[in-house]
Amino acid sequence: MIKKLTCTLAAFAMLIWICPPAQAEYRGILKKDQGWLLNVDNSASAGKTAITVHFYGKRFEDIEFGTVGAGPQEGRVQLVFPKPGKDVTRIVIEVDPPSQLTEVRIEVNQNESFFATFIGYGRMVFEVE
Numbered sequence: 001m002i003k004k005l006t007c008t009l010a011a012f013a014m015l016i017w018i019c020p021p022a023q024a025e026y027r028g029i030l031k032k033d034q035g036w037l038l039n040v041d042n043s044a045s046a047g048k049t050a051i052t053v054h055f056y057g058k059r060f061e062d063i064e065f066g067t068v069g070a071g072p073q074e075g076r077v078q079l080v081f082p083k084p085g086k087d088v089t090r091i092v093i094e095v096d097p098p099s100q101l102t103e104v105r106i107e108v109n110q111n112e113s114f115f116a117t118f119i120g121y122g123r124m125v126f127e128v129e
Contacts, residue, residue, distance in 0.1 A: 027114045036110035042068045043075035047098030057087040093124040
C-alpha cells in the first residue's frame with residue numbers, strides 16, 4: 001500500500017515539474033476610447049511567430065490572431081487596433097514563437113509605450129478603463 005502511494009505521488013510530482021509556470025505579466029491600463037498599436041519585432045527568429053489578442057468583457061470574449069514572418073524584412077510588423085469598446089475590460093496578448101529560444105520584442109503603444117521581450121511563449125495583460 002505504501003509503495004503504491006509513493007509511486008503515485010512520485011508520478012504526480014513529475015507531472016507538476018514538467019508543466020511550465022503561467023507567464024502572464026500585468027503591464028498597465030489601456031483607454032477604452034482610443035485605438036492602439038502593437039509593434040512586433042520577430043527579426044531574430046528563424047520561423048513565424050503567432051500573435052493572439054484576446055478581448056475580454058463581462059459577457060464575451062473576442063479573439064484576433066495572426067502570424068508574423070521571420071527575418072529582417074518580414075519580421076517587423078505594426079498591427080493597428082481600433083478602440084476596444086465600452087464593454088471590454090481586459091486585453092491579453094499571447095506571443096507564441098516557433099521555439100523556446102526565440103527572442104520576440106513587443107511594444108504596445110497608446111499614449112505611452114509598454115515594452116516586453118519574450119524568450120519563448122509569453123503573455124501581456126492590460127486592464128481597459
